Amino acid sequence: MSDTIFKVSGMSYSYPGGLSGLYDMDFRIGRGENIVFLGVNGSGKSTLLKLLDGLYFPKQGTIEAFGEPLTEKRLQDESFAFAFRRRVGFLFQDPDSQLFLPTVWQEVAFSPLQMGLAREEVEERAASALAVLGIEKLKDRVPYQLSEGEKKKVALASLLALDPEVWLLDEPTANLDPRTQDWVIEFILSLKEKGKTLIVAIHELEVAKVIADQAYILGEDHRLAAAGKPQEILQDEELLLRANLMHRRRHLHTDPVRTHRHPHRDPGHA
Amino acid sequence: MSRKNFVSKTLAGLTEAIKQAVFAERYARLPGLLQGLDPRGKIITFLALLIATAITRHLAVMALIYLLTVILAAASRIPMLFFMKRVWLFIPLFTGAIALPAIFNVVTPGQPLITLITFSAPFSWGPLHFPATIAITQQGVHGAAIFILRVATSVSLSVLLVLTTQWSRLLQALTALRFPKVAILIFGMTYRYIFLFIKVAEEMFLARTSRTVGPTDTREQQNWLSSRLGFLLTRSYNLSNDVYLAMLSRGWTGNARFLDDFRFTWQDTVWVVFTITFLGTIFFLGGMQ
Ligand SMILES: Nc1ncnc2c1ncn2[C@@H]1O[C@H](COP(=O)(O)OP(=O)(O)OP(=O)(O)O)[C@@H](O)[C@H]1O
Numbered sequence: 001m002s003d004t005i006f007k008v009s010g011m012s013y014s015y016p017g018g019l020s021g022l023y024d025m026d027f028r029i030g031r032g033e034n035i036v037f038l039g040v041n042g043s044g045k046s047t048l049l050k051l052l053d054g055l056y057f058p059k060q061g062t063i064e065a066f067g068e069p070l071t072e073k074r075l076q077d078e079s080f081a082f083a084f085r086r087r088v089g090f091l092f093q094d095p096d097s098q099l100f101l102p103t104v105w106q107e108v109a110f111s112p113l114q115m116g117l118a119r120e121e122v123e124e125r126a127a128s129a130l131a132v133l134g135i136e137k138l139k140d141r142v143p144y145q146l147s148e149g150e151k152k153k154v155a156l157a158s159l160l161a162l163d164p165e166v167w168l169l170d171e172p173t174a175n176l177d178p179r180t181q182d183w184v185i186e187f188i189l190s191l192k193e194k195g196k197t198l199i200v201a202i203h204e205l206e207v208a209k210v211i212a213d214q215a216y217i218l219g220e221d222h223r224l225a226a227a228g229k230p231q232e233i234l235q236d237e238e239l240l241l242r243a244n245l246m247h248r249r250r251h252l253h254t255d256p257v258r259t260h261r262h263p264h265r266d267p268g269h270a
Numbered sequence: 271m272s273r274k275n276f277v278s279k280t281l282a283g284l285t286e287a288i289k290q291a292v293f294a295e296r297y298a299r300l301p302g303l304l305q306g307l308d309p310r311g312k313i314i315t316f317l318a319l320l321i322a323t324a325i326t327r328h329l330a331v332m333a334l335i336y337l338l339t340v341i342l343a344a345a346s347r348i349p350m351l352f353f354m355k356r357v358w359l360f361i362p363l364f365t366g367a368i369a370l371p372a373i374f375n376v377v378t379p380g381q382p383l384i385t386l387i388t389f390s391a392p393f394s395w396g397p398l399h400f401p402a403t404i405a406i407t408q409q410g411v412h413g414a415a416i417f418i419l420r421v422a423t424s425v426s427l428s429v430l431l432v433l434t435t436q437w438s439r440l441l442q443a444l445t446a447l448r449f450p451k452v453a454i455l456i457f458g459m460t461y462r463y464i465f466l467f468i469k470v471a472e473e474m475f476l477a478r479t480s481r482t483v484g485p486t487d488t489r490e491q492q493n494w495l496s497s498r499l500g501f502l503l504t505r506s507y508n509l510s511n512d513v514y515l516a517m518l519s520r521g522w523t524g525n526a527r528f529l530d531d532f533r534f535t536w537q538d539t540v541w542v543v544f545t546i547t548f549l550g551t552i553f554f555l556g557g558m559q
């Protein structure tokens with residue numbers, strides 16, 4: 001088997017009746033790579049992850065996953081679908097769409113159960129996932145009553161219980177307070193150490209620098225604007241300005257006080 | 271409660287009540303009679319009761335089944351006022367409009383109960399033929415009562431089943447009973463959709479409350495409400511689409527597998543035997559004709 005996880009060739013996607021979508025995507029993601037997709041709101045990051053997760057299907061071009069074409073037809077085959085879902089986990093941008101069971105415990109146990117694991121193993125995995133995320137005390141809570149950060153942790157725990165090879169993370173650090181954000185970054189780095197393949201959609205440049213080996217920039221025209229090592233790409237101010245990921249006025253302060261706390265976090269120094 | 275905030279307060283109160291009851295599974299977790307029963311047996315027996323309610327033409331039979339739901343609700347620790355209000359506040363609203371014309375002799379001819387107007391002669395107006403006297407008829411009232419009671423009883427049965435059973439257990443039981451996957455999937459999605467709808471509605475109200483300074487009048491509130499309704503529908507639709515995708519992504523195929531096993535105990539046997547005897551007796555006494 002090859003070391004290619006995803007191979008995307010000439011892929012385009014558009015929403016029914018709409019223009020917005022993705023155009024002419026070409027890239028390859030290898031095993032153990034850590035990729036970020038950077039782009040402003042509406043550039044198509046979530047759409048791209050859904051395509052990679054076999055939830056949407058290309059209008060043109062192809063996606064191959066683990067050396068096999070990823071098509072609607074293939075996924076209708078239950079054993080193929082199971083094998084694929086077992087290997088690929090997806091953290092949705094809005095944890096509310098991901099969490100649907102009455103208790104946190106059931107939520108975390110859900111995926112391993114669907115994969116047909118034995119009961120003891122399911123319980124063991126769920127318990128250890130809760131422990132890793134430090135949310136054992138939320139076990140019997142109702143997910144919808146949790147805070148955003150807690151929900152995100154529950155969603156991550158439910159992925160951890162499945163322990164997939166490939167993690168698709170849609171804005172894992174959005175809407176979190178700085179401390180929880182750092183915590184999530186640490187968690188992502190621990191996945192990286194375990195050799196997982198990470199594919200992360202994000203719009204915070206600082207976070208991208210810390211987690212990625214390879215960065216792709218999605219332009220506002222829904223095409224890939226650039227690809228490369230994050231250190232290089234994220235230095236290229238012209239490119240970032242074009243993709244609207246950076247503002248000219250960003251560092252103009254009208255504040256008369258000359259020394260002040262810098263509002264932009266740099267997790268690299270955390 | 272100030273009259274001016276009436277619309278949003280009523281709606282906010284309603285969403286809170288639904289959330290507490292259905293999504294927090296507040297009543298499903300209480301140690302009551304129905305909560306302790308095996309959901310498989312519960313689904314089958316409630317289906318039988320629903321079918322009986324749908325086919326009987328006797329007011330007394332429906333009243334009896336309705337009485338049974340009230341007793342069951344009490345034995346399952348569901349606050350009586352809450353239970354009755356859920357059913358009786360909404361039923362007349364939806365069914366009343368259909369049932370009301372039927373009580374008049376214009377629609378249902380028969381024995382006059384109350385005479386309302388007397389004309390000099392019968393006449394026709396469009397497709398309707400009006401007799402010389404307009405009256406409420408006995409047959410009409412009886413028909414309307416049957417209709418309303420039938421709906422109320424069916425709704426009570428469904429509400430009772432949903433309130434006393436955890437959602438995941440219901441799905442699991444439907445799977446165990448070999449209901450079609452598609453039906454289970456749709457059922458699961460409906461639940462999630464209502465959930466999201468409520469969440470979005472709630473956020474909308476909160477956002478409005480935080481933006482509104484000082485009192486607003488009812489007319490303005492109504493305008494606001496209708497303009498936001500479209501937004502509410504689109505947004506909860508988009509979210510629910512994501513919910514479906516998330517279920518797929520996590521390996522859901524409509525074959526729900528959950529952690530707990532079912533246990534069919536002697537209480538379940540008693541309950542099933544009771545329902546069979548109850549419906550059997552009604553049947554032999556001619557209550558299903
Ligand atoms: N269900 C849908 N139907 C139609 N158009 C959609 C749908 N979902 C997204 N879009 C459109 O597709 C484009 C890409 O959306 P997408 O959610 O992938 O962007 P994104 O990069 O994830 O944005 P964000 O940073 O806000 O999450 C947008 O223009 C959006 O309006």
Ligand SMILES: [Mg+2]
Nearest residue numbers: 045046093170
């Ligand atoms: Mg997105």
